[in-house]
Amino acid sequence: MMSSPLLILGVLLVTGLLLSLVASRFNFPRIAAYAIAGLIWSEDLLGGVFDFDIAPWSYSLTTVALAIIAYAIGGSVTTEQLRRLGRVITFCTVGESLGAVLAVTLAVYFYQPVIEGPVWVLAIVLGVLAATTAPAATVAVIHQYRAKGPLTTTLLGVVALDDIFGIILFSLMLVLVAGASLSEAVLSSGVHVVGGLALGSVMGLLLAFFGNKVRKQTFFLPMVLSAILLSQGIAEILHISPLLTAISLGFSARSVYQAGGERLFEPVEYLEELVFIIFFTLAGAHFKLSVFMQGIDLIVIYVFARIIGKLLGIYIAARVSSAPETVRQYLGFGVVPQAGIAIGLALALLNRPELQDIALLVLNVILASTLIYEIVGPMATRYALVKAGETRQ
Amino acid sequence: MTEQDFAKISVSEWLKQYPELPLVVAAGATMNEVANLLLKENSRDAYILDGDNKVKGHLSFGNVTNHLLSEHLPIHTHRQLFSRVTEPTAEEIMDPHYTYARCDESLCEVIHRQLERDVDTLVVLDDDDTLIGSIKLRELVAESLK
Numbered sequence: 035m036m037s038s039p040l041l042i043l044g045v046l047l048v049t050g051l052l053l054s055l056v057a058s059r060f061n062f063p064r065i066a067a068y069a070i071a072g073l074i075w076s077e078d079l080l081g082g083v084f085d086f087d088i089a090p091w092s093y094s095l096t097t098v099a100l101a102i103i104a105y106a107i108g109g110s111v112t113t114e115q116l117r118r119l120g121r122v123i124t125f126c127t128v129g130e131s132l133g134a135v136l137a138v139t140l141a142v143y144f145y146q147p148v149i150e151g152p153v154w155v156l157a158i159v160l161g162v163l164a165a166t167t168a169p170a171a172t173v174a175v176i177h178q179y180r181a182k183g184p185l186t187t188t189l190l191g192v193v194a195l196d197d198i199f200g201i202i203l204f205s206l207m208l209v210l211v212a213g214a215s216l217s218e219a220v221l222s223s224g225v226h227v228v229g230g231l232a233l234g235s236v237m238g239l240l241l242a243f244f245g246n247k248v249r250k251q252t253f254f255l256p257m258v259l260s261a262i263l264l265s266q267g268i269a270e271i272l273h274i275s276p277l278l279t280a281i282s283l284g285f286s287a288r289s290v291y292q293a294g295g296e297r298l299f300e301p302v303e304y305l306e307e308l309v310f311i312i313f314f315t316l317a318g319a320h321f322k323l324s325v326f327m328q329g330i331d332l333i334v335i336y337v338f339a340r341i342i343g344k345l346l347g348i349y350i351a352a353r354v355s356s357a358p359e360t361v362r363q364y365l366g367f368g369v370v371p372q373a374g375i376a377i378g379l380a381l382a383l384l385n386r387p388e389l390q391d392i393a394l395l396v397l398n399v400i401l402a403s404t405l406i407y408e409i410v411g412p413m414a415t416r417y418a419l420v421k422a423g424e425t426r427q
Numbered sequence: 428m429t430e431q432d433f434a435k436i437s438v439s440e441w442l443k444q445y446p447e448l449p450l451v452v453a454a455g456a457t458m459n460e461v462a463n464l465l466l467k468e469n470s471r472d473a474y475i476l477d478g479d480n481k482v483k484g485h486l487s488f489g490n491v492t493n494h495l496l497s498e499h500l501p502i503h504t505h506r507q508l509f510s511r512v513t514e515p516t517a518e519e520i521m522d523p524h525y526t527y528a529r530c531d532e533s534l535c536e537v538i539h540r541q542l543e544r545d546v547d548t549l550v551v552l553d554d555d556d557t558l559i560g561s562i563k564l565r566e567l568v569a570e571s572l573k
Binding site: 106107110111112114115119123173174177182187190197246249303306 | 503506
């Protein structure tokens with residue numbers, strides 16, 4: 035068995051990068067290239083030939099990678115900016131996220147797929163993963179068509195905000211499905227949430243304090259990574275939510291450090307592409323044909339239910355918040371893309387003992403649906419922008 | 428003027444010869460307003476002051492244009508997305524950890540700092556951190572060519 039994690043990781047990254055170079059020549063989405071690179075090294079293909087063993091070490095890597103993303107997202111917004119986002123963006127974000135969560139949860143639950151373990155757990159897990167979107171795909175379409183106007187602005191705000199919302203929902207879901215009873219779940223969710231927020235806030239204060247003392251630019255990346263790793267380690271020992279810890283670490287560090295937060299966040303933002311290569315190649319490497327075949331019906335249900343949920347959720351939220359007509363009619367089509375964060379969150383399920391029966395199935399469903407959304411998503415976003423009359427090309 | 432000459436001149440002596448003040452913008456100014464001022468004054472740096480004439484932060488031309496022209500970037504981080512949607516003020520994107528000079532320093536030390544941090548107009552502060560002037564790289568270069 036090939037058990038050198040560094041060699042396997044190196045092979046995955048190099049394959050991912052090489053394929054993405056080829057993909058860029060043919061205008062093929064690079065995210066799909068990363069996933070195919072992982073797929074080449076999956077158990078059913080070359081991973082099986084060379085006996086790759088990914089499971090033992092991929093958890094730690096995924097945890098750190100997710101924490102980096104959560105930290106960057108937590109620090110991406112200030113309280114003042116949240117206030118200034120306004121009613122329409124906030125309502126539409128909550129509407130489309132909850133709409134997708136509810137639609138996918140109900141669709142999967144009533145479909146009653148044959149799986150090991152309770153169906154309601156699978157339904158909730160897939161439902162929560164449906165909340166996040168892919169800002170990169172949306173921004174790329176907006177940039178390509180030089181779009182400008184109320185729909186474009188609202189769309190940018192919504193795709194930025196719903197990832198925060200999605201990560202928080204995911205953290206709460208993990209607590210809910212881990213509880214043996216409802217009362218236990220409520221109690222432990224309190225500990226998880228409050229503990230995560232408190233730990234992250236304290237670590238964020240310390241990070242900002244030291245950030246104010248340090249002048250040397252090159253110190254910031256090691257300092258931020260140290261804070262992320264330390265807070266994740268403490269969260270693990272105390273059994274509190276690592277994702278909420280990372281989000282509140284970023285948020286409190288940005289709030290205390292003030293200004294644009296360039297120094298505390300820019301170095302980590304440079305790592306985002308690396309993190310997404312890791313997510314997609316690892317997810318691809320976890321591809322299993324037998325599991326995929328078992329989940330084909332789920333992929334179809336997930337893809338359609340998520341789109342319908344987002345469309346309905348936004349329509350209702352836009353009406354309630356008195357959004358402009360273009361926003362009400364077309365914003366839902368702009369939030370169809372889904373990518374890296376959903377994959378990262380799905381990868382994080384693999385090491386949850388209570389989700390062992392469904393984690394691989396969920397990852398395969400999310401991976402396949404992400405590839406579908408990579409094609410459908412940008413087309414839907416373009417449709418929305420063109421229909422709203424906000425494109426200039 | 429050689430490096431030895433710069434080493435002999437103190438910041439306070441330089442300020443007597445070139446009594447310059449930096450470009451100051453209001454904390455609540457929009458990116459459009461800041462960019463207009465920077466262009467009008469032909470400056471690459473602007474500063475924000477508090478009521479006691481103390482510097483709160485620094486804005487570089489690059490920083491301002493990054494925000495102003497963000498719609499031309501094909502990739503945005505979440506931070507850039509929120510910033511683009513909420514239209515930040517000068518105070519929100521200023522760097523509160525700006526670099527500065529003191530009166531008793533030699534020009535030699537100051538030039539090194541200015542080049543290292545890529546600041547054209549460096550503020551000079553007195554002992555209680557009040558703004559008393561600025562050193563412009565343009566004038567230093569002109570002096571060095573004499």
